[in-house]
Each structure stands twice: as structure tokens, then as C-alpha cells.
Amino acid sequence: MFVLHHGWRSSASRRVRLCLAEKGLKFESILVDLAKMEHHRPEYLKLNPNGVIPLLILPDGRSLYESGTICEYLDETYPEPPLRPGDAYGRAEMRNWIRYTDERIGNLIIFNWRHSIAKVAANMTDAQLAEAMKKIPSKERQQAWLRAARQPYTPEEEDEARAKLTMMLDRMEGALGEHAWLVGDRYSLADIGIVPFVKRMSEEIIPDELSDEKHPKVAEWWRRIQARPAFKEARIESFTSTL
């Protein structure tokens, strides 16, 4: 049995849950509350010194982190149904899609963290914040925490992030004009990688851009994604629900 340390709203966790659901793999669910910084507690760092979620504990006790790495491992180990293109060039394109998506997470964080981490961070004292900073390994994430705590994003910054996210839809539209899924005719980890982004765009950030008028191919892709049983099973639910 797999054990997954994750968060319901965490984009990276959502990817891994989608992958597990597509493969029909069950897991024991252990929730990690980022707003409470549970991922930086000693007991969690013992499991994952990198202090990030998701973390997948394999049946043999070994563990893996990084959503892209975890999903590709699962596809190599449990090949049915395949979630990677059948040819090396397609797999290369898939990996570049995942990387492209990863590099844009900052634009999503602006809209995601205000539901959770920002509320907690804003109430921290300077001393608490300084202490929290020490535990955050990446400079980019430190900056995101500082902004959430002390200097909320400006309307201009939010507009810029919306524009960047819209450009992702433009790029998807181009790819989907050529084939049914982001890489060729097979649903793959490239699609799974971007689902948590599109979900958030669709419900709150830029819902109009998901229309048949603005991005028809993406809109159609998004309907097909949501119709997959794995989507429901992975619980890619609304941020404003009681989840």
C-alpha cells in the first residue's frame, strides 16, 4: 500500500493523486497543512528532508518526492494504462511541458496562497516570520511567504500573473490544434501536470478565458479532463469549497 503525504489544494499533490487514480492505485492519505508549516516540522523532515509535499512512500518503504518525478516513476513501474508517449521524442516533449508548467507556478501562488498561507503568515510576528524564513529552502518560496505576510500582491502584479496564465492557455490552444492531448494522441503526464493550473484558472482567476470563444480547444480539452473518472477520484475540487 502506498502512503501519500499531501494537501488537497496543493497543485503538486493534485498531479500525483491524478496519476494514482488513473493507474487505479490506492493509497493511505496523510494530510500536511502547509499553512501550519507542518512540512517543516522535525517529524516530517525526518521523512522528507526537503520539506516539500507531496511525498509518496512506496510499498517497500522507500520514498519519493517531486510530483513530476513521482508520476514518471509510477508510469514506469505500473505501465497500464500508459501515461507517457510511446516514443522518445514524445516523452521529451512531455518532460518539457511539465517543466514549462513548473516554471510558472509563481503566477498561480499569487492566487492560491491568499486562501490559506497568507492568512496565517499575515498574523505572524516579525520574529515568527524570521524563524519561518530559515526553514524555507528556496529563495523564491521565501519571497512568496514574505509577500503573503507583509506585502500583499498589487492589482498590477495580479494582472501580470493573469496575463502569464492566459499565455499558458494560448500555448495549449496551439498544441491542441494539432492533436487531442498536449503531446500527441495519448493523454499523458503533460496533461496531468497542467490540470491543477487550469482548474484554478477556470474557477476564479480567468474563467472567461476557458470559454469556447476564447480558447475553444482548451475548453473542449477541459471538458474531457473533467469527465475522466480519475478527476473525481483525485478530488480536484474547488478552492472555495469546504474541502
Added chain:
Amino acid sequence: MFVLHHGWRSSASRRVRLCLAEKGLKFESILVDLAKMEHHRPEYLKLNPNGVIPLLILPDGRSLYESGTICEYLDETYPEPPLRPGDAYGRAEMRNWIRYTDERIGNLIIFNWRHSIAKVAANMTDAQLAEAMKKIPSKERQQAWLRAARQPYTPEEEDEARAKLTMMLDRMEGALGEHAWLVGDRYSLADIGIVPFVKRMSEEIIPDELSDEKHPKVAEWWRRIQARPAFKEARIESFTSTL
């Protein structure tokens, strides 16, 4: 025949050249001068809309970018000698090593760009700089250009970057304590990925840390790396040479 658009000093280019050399694959070399922003010129953007190097043109005319993606494609397509672990878990570890390395490139840029990009950027007018900014896709790289142009890194920032790079050696030392290469007993893309970092650390940034006293396992690994014929063939040469 492969065609490689690359730079002799570019870390990502060095990885791909190492991989090609290990595989015994020849290529036509086309140099791209980042300091002259040749990677943002229309004729290059037609080849690679992402405006990054290296870019590998395959014998069939298709192309690939992103060093990690290119190297894994090459290993899948030309499996001898293998440059990835034989098992899925090992490959997952390898991918996490590459990602770990990628995420730390900012610490290397501080010391690399002063040899090239900083000299050009500092001489730009504000208008030229603003124009250049528009062409740089990632915020992190924009920031690096701005710093290179107008606000050279402080001694404190350089110290911090040196400390972060030293931590990479610490982590390598831990991994190499268990086996001959970063992932298990096979030289892999994880090793190749970090070679451009260690090369720069060894020659200028923190050479003392590469000693048998400070990091004996890494020092031994580094000697073995440099003894490989591919290292010479890939021309991982000194930044201060006339290269």
C-alpha cells in the same frame, strides 16, 4: 548529423556536449553568444521560440531544448553506453538530482556572468536594457540581467552563493559515501548534470572545498570525471582561458 547551437561556457550546453561525447555522437557546432543576445535574435527564435541554449537539431530535422530533456532523449535513443540507472527508482533519483542542480543555477550565475554578460549589460543604456528585458522570458533571468547591468552582487551575496554551492558538495559527499557515482554504481546524467557546477567551483569559486580534506569523496569523484575521455572532448575548459 546532429547540429548543436550552444556556448562553450554555458552550463546547460556543457551537459549536452558531455552526453554526446559519452555516446560517441558527433555534431556540427554553431556557437550562440549570449552576451550579444544572439539567442534573442529573430533568426534564432525561429529555430527555438524559447530563446535558450542549447538547442539540438536532430538528424531528422526536429529539435529539442532543455539540457535535462535532451540528455534523457539521447540516452533513450542511443542506449550505449547507458547513462541512466537500470531501475525506475534509480532513474527517479537521477531526475531529482538534475532538478536539484537546476534549481541552484542562480548561485553559479553570480560568478559566471561577470566574465561575459555583465560586461555587456553594464554598458547598455537604460533604453537598451529595457528593450533587452522584454526579450527575456523568465523573471529570474530578467533579475539576473538587471543585477549584472546596474547593481553588481555584493560581497555578502557572493558569500551566500558560495555557501549554497558548498552545501551542494556536502550533499554530493553524502551520496558518494554510499556508492561510486551520485546514483548507484553507474555514471549517469545526475553526474553529468552537476559537472559544470563543480568545474566552476574548482577553478575559481571555492577551490579549497574540492580538496581531499574538505570533501574527499567529491575530490575523488572529480578526478575520475576529469579522467574520462568525454570530459576533454566536450571541452569543459577554464572560464579564464581564451576559449
